[in-house]
Amino acid sequence: MTTNKAYSTYQNNTVNTASSGELTLMLYNGCMKFIKQAMKDIESNNFEAKNTNIQKAQNIIQELMITLDPKAEISKQIMPLYEYMHFQLKEANVKNDPVILEEVLGFVTEFRDTWKQVIIQTRKQNYTKQGAQI
Template identity: 65%
Template sequence: MVQQHYQAYKNNSVNTASPGELTLMLYNGCLKFIKYAKKGIEQGDIQLKNTNIQKAQNIINELMVTLDQGAPIAKEMLPLYDYVNHCLIQANIKNDLESLMEANRVVEEFRDTWKEVLKQTRTQQYTQGAKA
């Protein structure tokens, strides 16, 4: 019963999230899967590692595909996403914890920067709304 309510809440939060919030959810999901993959490498659980690295790669691929190519920042972000994907591949093929942690570091930077952008955007919207 609790699981059903939680799933309904999760579905509702995704369905009502702004594009910016969805991007933040993707970054957080990617970090969660990297954490599980790390556990898989540390425990010698190849299935856990492989499954979660693939999930993290799927998120990075989604971020690459949905990147607004017209935005000036896209030219800088695309190679970084590609780099993260490369690190994830290396981590999966070689059970390389260092590559996995490098991917984690870059995604954390993206997430933290994106969180700050969302906070500033909300503050601006709130301030502009209060003036109207």
């Protein structure tokens, strides 16, 4: 039981100390996890769990939509993709269609991979700036 408490404390600390970029990356990873689990749930005819996992993925997509900066030009391009993914998750849930989930998983994976590269580039730039100041 203490192992679970220690892990829970670690998870809370990870979230509480993460940058906004790292939090976004965590959201993408969580969304991917829930979609993959929903696909397994469909395969095993566990429709209650499938519904729960798809709803969790939908909630994450909604959170990503809310956090977009409407002033940023890129947000105007990303929002329709998020809306499409959200709609497709609803369709997959109603139709129990793993093919639709696979499509959404592909989009989320692309977003996650791109976001990961943004974080890496930002860290490199910050490191270079800090090195120049010393």
